Amino acid sequence: MRQPVILVLAIKSLRNRKFTAALTVLSIALAVVLLLGVERIRHESRESFSATISGTDLVVGARSSPVHLLLAAVFHIGNATNNLRWDSYRAIATRPGVAWTIPLSLGDSHRGYRVLGTTPDYFEHYRFARERRLVLAQGRTFEDEHDTVLGADVARALKYKPGDSIVIAHGAGDVSFSLHEQHPFTVAGILARTGTPVDRTVHVSLEGLDAVHEDAGDGQAADPLAAIIGGDRGAAANKPSTPRAITAFLVGLNSRPAALSMQRAVSEYAGEPLTAVLPGLALQELWEITGAVEKTLFAVSALVVVVGLAGMLVALLTGLSERRREMAVLRSVGARPAHVFALILGEAAFLTALGVVLGVSALYVGLLAGQPWLESRLGLFIAVSWPSAYELGLILLVGLAGVLIGLIPAHRCYRYSLADGMTIRI
Amino acid sequence: MSTLQSSRTPSLAKGEETLEPVVELSNVRFSWAAASPVVVDIESLRIANAERIFLRGPSGSGKTTLLSLLAGVVAPREGTVRVLGQDLGKLGSAARDRFRADHIGFIFQMFNLIPYLSVVENVCLACGFSERRRLRATRAGASVETEAVRLLGHLDMADAAVLRRPVTNLSVGQQQRVAAARALIGAPELVIADEPTSSLDADLRSAFLDLLFRECAQERTTLIFVSHDASLAPRFDREIAFSAINRALPRPATANAP
Numbered sequence: 001m002r003q004p005v006i007l008v009l010a011i012k013s014l015r016n017r018k019f020t021a022a023l024t025v026l027s028i029a030l031a032v033v034l035l036l037g038v039e040r041i042r043h044e045s046r047e048s049f050s051a052t053i054s055g056t057d058l059v060v061g062a063r064s065s066p067v068h069l070l071l072a073a074v075f076h077i078g079n080a081t082n083n084l085r086w087d088s089y090r091a092i093a094t095r096p097g098v099a100w101t102i103p104l105s106l107g108d109s110h111r112g113y114r115v116l117g118t119t120p121d122y123f124e125h126y127r128f129a130r131e132r133r134l135v136l137a138q139g140r141t142f143e144d145e146h147d148t149v150l151g152a153d154v155a156r157a158l159k160y161k162p163g164d165s166i167v168i169a170h171g172a173g174d175v176s177f178s179l180h181e182q183h184p185f186t187v188a189g190i191l192a193r194t195g196t197p198v199d200r201t202v203h204v205s206l207e208g209l210d211a212v213h214e215d216a217g218d219g220q221a222a223d224p225l226a227a228i229i230g231g232d233r234g235a236a237a238n239k240p241s242t243p244r245a246i247t248a249f250l251v252g253l254n255s256r257p258a259a260l261s262m263q264r265a266v267s268e269y270a271g272e273p274l275t276a277v278l279p280g281l282a283l284q285e286l287w288e289i290t291g292a293v294e295k296t297l298f299a300v301s302a303l304v305v306v307v308g309l310a311g312m313l314v315a316l317l318t319g320l321s322e323r324r325r326e327m328a329v330l331r332s333v334g335a336r337p338a339h340v341f342a343l344i345l346g347e348a349a350f351l352t353a354l355g356v357v358l359g360v361s362a363l364y365v366g367l368l369a370g371q372p373w374l375e376s377r378l379g380l381f382i383a384v385s386w387p388s389a390y391e392l393g394l395i396l397l398v399g400l401a402g403v404l405i406g407l408i409p410a411h412r413c414y415r416y417s418l419a420d421g422m423t424i425r426i
Numbered sequence: 427m428s429t430l431q432s433s434r435t436p437s438l439a440k441g442e443e444t445l446e447p448v449v450e451l452s453n454v455r456f457s458w459a460a461a462s463p464v465v466v467d468i469e470s471l472r473i474a475n476a477e478r479i480f481l482r483g484p485s486g487s488g489k490t491t492l493l494s495l496l497a498g499v500v501a502p503r504e505g506t507v508r509v510l511g512q513d514l515g516k517l518g519s520a521a522r523d524r525f526r527a528d529h530i531g532f533i534f535q536m537f538n539l540i541p542y543l544s545v546v547e548n549v550c551l552a553c554g555f556s557e558r559r560r561l562r563a564t565r566a567g568a569s570v571e572t573e574a575v576r577l578l579g580h581l582d583m584a585d586a587a588v589l590r591r592p593v594t595n596l597s598v599g600q601q602q603r604v605a606a607a608r609a610l611i612g613a614p615e616l617v618i619a620d621e622p623t624s625s626l627d628a629d630l631r632s633a634f635l636d637l638l639f640r641e642c643a644q645e646r647t648t649l650i651f652v653s654h655d656a657s658l659a660p661r662f663d664r665e666i667a668f669s670a671i672n673r674a675l676p677r678p679a680t681a682n683a684p
Binding site: 005008009012013015016325326328329330331332333334335336337338339421422423 | 490493494497499500519520523524526527528532534537538539540541542543547551552554555556608
């Protein structure tokens, strides 16, 4: 029926110091947001990267670093250093053991979205997440060189529907000055959302891409090097039936263990220097590179938590000298030093708990609100899910640290109240 | 726990007319640390039930230490301190705290009130730490809050506007009356007032004493009133000069003491 007197005192005392208490809670909450946010983004970006490519055994491109090639070809981050010749692609694609290949040609854009030249095999064999295949939300895949298939984000952001006409531009910039206006494309289909870079890609056929550059002339070929490589051939033939060069291609093998020997075979290919990448291994390499940054970020956010808790410690200790009087009065009415200890420790625990709860709530609100932005701007799909065991561990750790820090003023106050007894120090 | 405690101590009703003194000190010596000088050294001190004692002494004479001994905040290094027949030295510190909560009301010179509690909450605070006093306060069937308001009324603090005011906005005289109500609620056997009137002017001082005496008389409460203001002494049953009983103080030249 009656609430414990210490609890009532703690609540009323805190209410009396609303402002300081609110600031303390806020700083802890922000620290928690940062700590969990960094962890969440680290985890989700890895998940999102890993989910982008699935079922592909090798990514092959011109000789370059594996990470660079993977990022350029699959994630559309950065540009491939070089293209590879069509005949090299055909030579490898026809080797025994190769189940399927998907040629990829990058270099153009449409209003900031990458244009990918590929073949219908892309829609057949490309897999993401856990072996999920691409699904059309509207329309069909491309059937001729004037068709284009849009990723979900492209269609949504630019409000395209099947039948619309679009023009692609040279280069990958947001604003491009050389539009390929001579060769417009018609939206044939729109893909269902995947949560991968596919959503932000404009897909056209290799023939279509080639036709664009044919119409524009050699000077505006997708890549200066490609132009040099394919230059003589392009000039000789009026309308080549095969593309001159591609950026990279994905390879699916009949048996996965053959990937290593195939990788060796590709790197020993005599026609031109090539690199074959095992996506999983390249991602591992990428994590090693980003790992140092992630550790730094984690350390910084952990420090922010320490600062937040230190702020609470300062607030509690500062309040203590003026609360010594209060403690003497409490002692006079029969409070034990243990009561005084519990009062201060309870306050620290309460403030920390409130800060953590507020921080976690703010993080989720932020994630829900920021999800579309992160996805459209950074291509990062952050799933809003329950905290993982690791995150729960972090939360618990912050709570524990708050209680431990509360022991300092609590113990101090306990010693004061033992020493002061009922003497009122002014 | 506090009910268990109260059953061990003699009840006022049975013990009030016996020779059992409310306070009995014998050969009490106290120093803050084993090596530090003795600040309280009292051969004998007896205070009978319902007595109104005026304890006089200059500040720094160890009065406050004596009050801490009586309240059980500290335990004597030598000798025995008995309050209501209970040897406080035989109790652990937690039990002494409980004993204080149950049987002793305190009024300080100033800063008596918890600033974030209301007037009534401040008065009820004493019952929050003592089940015994809560039960005694609610004997009449009313709630602790009603009893607090009743006591405040007896102390001329019944005005609803005053009760609602934050305690920090009360005048010193009003604050001291709230403190007195807190010391008296639940009828503790012993009320100790440590210079409660020294921040009041003469008129208020007299009025405060009237109120305090009236309430103490009603419950036959023993009152130990500490002050250096000798002019108040005649109103009490008995005056004890602290410098006379505390052998730890330098003996000579007491006449010249400030």
